[in-house]
Amino acid sequence: SAVISQKPSRDICQRGTSLTIQCQVDSQVTMMFWYRQQPGQSLTLIATANQGSEATYESGFVIDKFPISRPNLTFSTLTVSNMSPEDSSIYLCSGGLGTEAFFGQGTRLTVV
Amino acid sequence: TQLLEQSPQFLSIQEGENLTVYCNSSSVFSSLQWYRQEPGEGPVLLVTVVTGGEVKKLKRLTFQFGDARKDSSLHITAAQPGDTGLYLCAGGRSNAGGTSYGKLTFGQGTILTVHP
Numbered sequence: 001s002a003v004i005s006q007k008p009s010r011d012i013c014q015r016g017t018s019l020t021i022q023c024q025v026d027s028q029v030t031m032m033f034w035y036r037q038q039p040g041q042s043l044t045l046i047a048t049a050n051q052g053s054e055a056t057y058e059s060g061f062v063i064d065k066f067p068i069s070r071p072n073l074t075f076s077t078l079t080v081s082n083m084s085p086e087d088s089s090i091y092l093c094s095g096g097l098g099t100e101a102f103f104g105q106g107t108r109l110t111v112v
Numbered sequence: 113t114q115l116l117e118q119s120p121q122f123l124s125i126q127e128g129e130n131l132t133v134y135c136n137s138s139s140v141f142s143s144l145q146w147y148r149q150e151p152g153e154g155p156v157l158l159v160t161v162v163t164g165g166e167v168k169k170l171k172r173l174t175f176q177f178g179d180a181r182k183d184s185s186l187h188i189t190a191a192q193p194g195d196t197g198l199y200l201c202a203g204g205r206s207n208a209g210g211t212s213y214g215k216l217t218f219g220q221g222t223i224l225t226v227h228p
Contacts, residue, residue, distance in 0.1 A: 004154070031213040040198060042118075042218045043155070092154055096214020099143040099162060099204050103154035 002027050002095045006104030013083055013111050020079045021091055021107045028073040029095030029102075034066070037090040037106070049076040049093075083111045115139070116203050118219025126227050128190050133199055133222045136183045141203035144177055144184045145216065149198040191226045198223050 003026040013019050023032065032049040047068055048056040055068035070076040080087050088111045094101040117136045125131055135144070143162045147155035159168050161177035161184065168175045172195075174187040184201055202216040 001157075006154075029214070031215060033215060039151070040221070040223060042200060042221045043202075043216075044218075045216070048215060094214060094216075098213070100145065100157060100160050101202075101214030101216055102157060103147075105152070105154045108152075 001100075002029055002097055002102040004093060004095055004102055004104035006093055006107055008107055009105060010108040011110070013109065015084050015111055017083055018079055018081045019083065019109060020077050021093070023076045023078070023093035023104055025074045025095040027095075027097075029097055031096035032070055032076045033094045033096065033101070034068060034076070034078045035092045035094065037092060039090065043092065046078070046091075049078075080109065083109075085111045087111050116201055116217055116219040118201050118222060120222060121220060122223050122225075124225045124227070125191055127192055129226075131188050131191055131224070133186045133201075133224075134183070135185070135201035135203075135219050137203065138182065139203075140181045141217075142181075142206040143204035144181070145202045145204070146175055146184070146186050147200040147202060149200060155200055188224075191224075193226045193228050196224055196226050 005024045007022050034046040035043040037043045045058050046061045049068050049070040051070045067079045090106045090108050092106045094103045119134050145160050146158045149155040159175045164179045164181045166177045172189045176185045199222045201219040205215045
């Protein structure tokens with residue numbers, strides 16, 4: 001398995017600002033992903049974080065709004081840019097090993 | 113687009129009862145995972161099934177993968193208050209080589225509440 005550490009665990013941000021979320025994996029996972037989740041609901045994949053190259057975004061998510069970096073195999077960041085209250089959500093990163101994925105504890109973002 | 117339909121969305125039962133959660137799709141998945149999530153935490157992997165017809169047991173939890181790898185079920189026997197949480201099924205989205213590497217499509221989730 002893999003242990004995923006994510007920070008911050010929560011934040012309250014002003015609209016129009018940006019927040020960068022960090023994700024550290026304790027082992028070299030093959031893939032890293034970023035998801036969004038409303039409390040008590042399912043997870044939606046935002047993008048696949050590719051090491052050393054541009055992330056691969058799912059339909060409805062764009063790089064200008066959610067820039068992602070993955071400078072090495074064990075670290076990735078997700079930035080939520082120019083935030084609005086609609087961006088209030090839980091953001092989760094995961095690391096993939098074989099067929100399985102392991103998740104961080106999530107970042108609960110509130111935009112006011 | 114591969115979709116997973118999970119049901120029921122909400123389940124409220126008494127301690128000691130049995131329950132089943134279903135996950136269905138029209139698409140074939142290379143693997144299927146079940147997760148449990150508690151408030152303020154990330155999803156925790158319970159089990160992975162990869163072979164059609166596979167059955168796995170984890171104490172009072174029984175997981176089944178359909179023969180055609182399009183559906184799965186989670187059965188809990190004699191539920192306990194500690195089983196309360198959000199249960200999520202997730203299908204592996206494979207690349208051309210047939211491995212998902214953890215890229216998942218999630219069902220809508222089932223919020224389970226077990227009353228003492």
